Amino acid sequence: MGRLFWKIFLGFWLTLVLIAIGVGLAVHIYNQNRIEAITDLAAGPRASFVVNATALALAQGGPESVESLFRSWPGQRLPLVLIVDEAGRDIFNRPVPSVALERAREQLRGAQMLSGVRRVLGHNGHEYVIFIPRPGPEGLPQTPSRQMSLGFQLVAALIASLLFSAVLAWYLTRPVRHLQSAANRLARGELATRVMPHIGRRRDEIADLGRDFDHMAAHLQTLVSAQQRLLHDVSHELRSPLARLQVAVGLGRQQPERLAGMLERIERETGRLDELVGELLTLSRLEAHVDRERDxxxxxxxxxxxxxxxxxxxxxxxxxxxxxxxxxxxxxxxxxxxxxxxxxxxxxxxxxxxxxxxxxxxxxxxxxxxxxxxxxxxxxxxxxxxxxxxxxxxxxxxxxxxxxxxxxxxxxxxxxxxxxxxxxxxxxxxxxxxxxxxxxxxxxxxxxxxxxxxxx
CATH class of the missing domain: 3.30.565.10 (Histidine kinase-like ATPase, C-terminal domain)
Incomplete structure (x- = not known):
């Protein structure tokens, strides 16, 4: 994988991670505000039953027993039951509304207690306050198992973003690697090199670049072929007058009486060579766009x-x-x-x-x-x-x-x-x-x- 792949991969992946963190923080702040807005406690027979069952499970088996109770609770969805220690933290690290917690503690200190509030001494010697805030905020985990599910979802989202970024980076850099390889082959003189058969049916700017590359390669192949053909033709055209010059020189040496005629032949052939060289120079200047004549x-x-x-x-x-x-x-x-x-x-x-x-x-x-x-x-x-x-x-x-x-x-x-x-x-x-x-x-x-x- 080249440097471009890692730049695209890390760029997209970090972007996705930052977006996820930003959304998570926004949701957390929103839920925290909703939690802090809760000031009342649930009461009544059902709330009392749920709180008492939770207190019994906590006293006998600790947090593990409570978690098992929440998972196996029959019937309707279990309301949010908070179990808060002396430091004001829920044993399952769920958000705790501070106003509702203070209200529950006031009820426990008063003469008349609500049926939905209990103080329990755990088997580890710590004291807990159990209560149900009203109403339970939507979107918050109701049980520890749901909290664990949220952690699994975060890990899955991280892995998915990693795979998505890798596939996207590979998709974007694959044709670039083909272009790089084709450019190297073209530099080695393989003028028949083309990249569109490797790029496939893409319909984007990279495909346009591949088509432009193939057009450039075809034009270069045509120019090089024309140059080679021109060199061949020039050598062919020069060979004939040069051969006649050599014959004229040889005949002039062997037959001095024909020297005047041979000199005329040499002059004619020299003129033809001068004309050919002049036309070649004109063509060369036009091809190179270096004509110095003023407009x-x-x-x-x-x-x-x-x-x-x-x-x-x-x-x-x-x-x-x-x-x-x-x-x-x-x-x-x-x-x-x-x-x-x-x-x-x-x-x-x-x-x-x-x-x-x-x-x-x-x-x-x-x-x-x-x-x-x-x-x-x-x-x-x-x-x-x-x-x-x-x-x-x-x-x-x-x-x-x-x-x-x-x-x-x-x-x-x-x-x-x-x-x-x-x-x-x-x-x-x-x-x-x-x-x-x-x-x-x-x-x-x-x-x-x-x-x-x-x-x-």
């Missing part, structure tokens, strides 16, 4: 127009077109180069995969506090299963990781993270009739819908 107030339609104009220039060389449709004005405070990179990556990716002699449609509209850009090509599209994976690093637009197409599969990954860094979203869907559509949605700091830009 500026941006005119998003103007920025998009610049990117589309550059894309048109590149697409024209391959017989492709890029059309742009703008609707509304949009202002956003963000990082201009990062958003330019996102727009450029998406549009250039569409130009690369759209079929020859076709075009890429780019549309931008201002919706409810959002600037939505939709880029659709007329290429082969991707499978439904690959729609989400194309935004992962080193996954090509055709859905094959580290495949044989151009590029490194980092463009869409960088675009999504750049848009997410501005609080936006990026989604992909297949176009009816063939092709892929990518939608970028950016929240606006302020926008107006006055006027429309011309469709180009």
């Amino acid at each position: 500026e107030s941006l005119d998003l339609p103007a920025l998009l127009e610049e990117v589309v104009e550059d894309a048109r220039f590149e697409a024209g060389a391959t017989g492709r077109q890029v059309s742009l449709s703008l609707n509304g004005e949009a202002q956003l405070r963000g990082k201009p180069e990062l958003l330019r990179r996102a727009f450029e990556n998406v549009i250039r990716n569409a130009v690369r995969y759209t079929a020859p002699q076709t075009g890429v449609d780019v549309s931008a509209t201002v919706q409810t506090q959002k600037f939505v850009i939709r880029v659709c090509d007329q290429g082969p599209g991707v499978t439904a299963e690959a729609l989400e994976r194309i935004f992962e690093p080193f996954v090509r637009a055709d859905g094959d990781a580290t495949g044989g197409r151009e590029g490194y599969g980092l463009g869409l990954a960088i675009a999504r993270r750049a848009v997410m860094a501005h609080g936006g979203t990026v989604d992909a869907s297949n176009r009816e009739g063939g092709g892929l559509c990518i939608e970028l949605s950016l929240p606006l700091s302020n926008n107006t819908d006055e006027g429309k830009r011309p469709t180009e």
